[in-house]
Every structure is written in structure tokens, then in C-alpha cells.
Amino acid sequence: MPRPNSTVVIVVGTDAEKVVPRLEGLANVRAATVKDEDSARGLVAQSHAAYVVHDADPLADLATAWTGFFDRADTPGTLEVAVEATLAALRRGSVQLPDYYVVLDPESLPETRKHWWLGVLAGVSPNRVIPAKASAAAVAAVLSRLPSGRWWPDPPDDWLRGLGRAVPDRVGVPGST
Known part of the structure; x- marks a missing residue:
């Protein structure tokens, strides 16, 4: 699946x-709440706006599995299954990063989930994860000054398969694994 022409922002x-x-x-923004990744793909494909903003996170299941793994809330193997399912979906093109x-009001998130956003994902591609207050004005301000930076690592296999070693409170700390 080719990359969209619009800049895709997930809130x-x-x-x-x-x-x-x-x-x-x-101006130049197409924004909508969507129910699932199929709806999100349709929104992006049909848009000619510079920015497409929606709320369907293609990594939601993976984030839940990672937080469940470190919070000891999931059964063994759940994270590994989620990683392989995500990799397969990325390869098929049924999801795109x-x-x-x-990330709205990250300080209000549970600790492990906060580390998912501001530790794991920001550690993989620092300029691609931006905290903001939970208001349209704050998000509009973010859209007006999106930073450039490296894309998500491609292929994603290494960083996704390494999620079990991306320990909350240690992600991004020099010398941590």
C-alpha cells in the first residue's frame, strides 16, 4: 500500500x-473520529487535505499487550502474539504507521501507558510522538509546527520484537536494553 499524500496524525x-x-x-485539515483501521484507511485515501487527523491507532492492540506484559495483567505470550500480528498487518498493508x-494529557495516563508513548514510541522515533493538552486549540498549535525527523525504523521487526526488553522507567536511559 503506497504512503498517503496527506500527513497522517493520530490523536x-x-x-x-x-x-x-x-x-x-x-484549513488544510480533514479530521474525524473513526471506529477502526478500515475506516481510518478510507478517510486517508479519500482526503486531499494536507493533514488527516483521526483517532484510530494501528498500534492500539500492541500498546495494550505491552502494558499488560509489564503490568503483569496478561497471560504469557500475549505480547509476542501481538508483535507478530502487528508485523503481519504492516507487511500486508492493512495498517500503516x-x-x-x-498524545493528549500524557501526565494523566496510567504510568505504564505513559511509558509506551513517551518512552517506547518516542524512543524509536523522537519527533513522531508529541504531547499536547487535551484541547482542539492545543492540537491545532501542534499541527502548525510539526517537527521533521526520522521516520519509524523500517523494517520494524527489530524494534517491535524487542518490546519485551523495553522496560518502563528504563526506556531511553543510556545503557539500558
Whole structure:
């Protein structure tokens, strides 16, 4: 599946479904809450806007498995299965990584989930994960000054398969594995 022409921004956090629709009136922005990855792909494919903003995270299941692994809430093997399912979906093109994640009010997230966003994903591609207040104005300000930076590592196999070693509170610390 070819990369979209638009810059794809996924807004995540507890108020994403309230914030995203308020961005729809901005110039060069197509914004909508969507139910699933299929709806998100359709939104992106049909848009001619410079920015497409939605709330369907293609890594949601993986994030849940990673936090469950480190919170000891999942059965053994759940993270490994989620990693392989994500890799298969990325290869098929049924999911694509966004250009950016905007994480709403990360300080309000549970500790391990906060480390997923600001540790694991930001560690993989620092300029692709941006914290913001949970308001349309704050997200609009982020959209107006998105930083450039390296893309997600490709192929993603190494960093995805290494998630079991990406320990919360240690991710991004020099010398940690």
C-alpha cells in the first residue's frame, strides 16, 4: 500500500473523541473520529487535505499487550502474539504507521501507558510522538509546527520484537536494553 499524500496524525488519549471533531474546520485539515483501521484507511485515501487527523491507532492492540506484559495483567505470550500480528498487518498493508502521534494529557495516563508513548514510541522515533493538552486549540498549535525527523525504523521487526526488553522507567536511559 503506497504512503498517503496527506500527513497522517493520530490523536490518542482519553479525550481524543472529543478533540478530533473540533479540528475539522481548520484549513488544510480533514479530521474525524473513526471506529477502526478500515475506516481510518478510507478517510486517508479519500482526503486531499494536507493533514488527516483521526483517532484510530494501528498500534492500539500492541500498546495494550505491552502494558499488560509489564503490568503483569496478561497471560504469557500475549505480547509476542501481538508483535507478530502487528508485523503481519504492516507487511500486508492493512495498517500503516502514522506520520505523527499526538498524545493528549500524557501526565494523566496510567504510568505504564505513559511509558509506551513517551518512552517506547518516542524512543524509536523522537519527533513522531508529541504531547499536547487535551484541547482542539492545543492540537491545532501542534499541527502548525510539526517537527521533521526520522521516520519509524523500517523494517520494524527489530524494534517491535524487542518490546519485551523495553522496560518502563528504563526506556531511553543510556545503557539500558
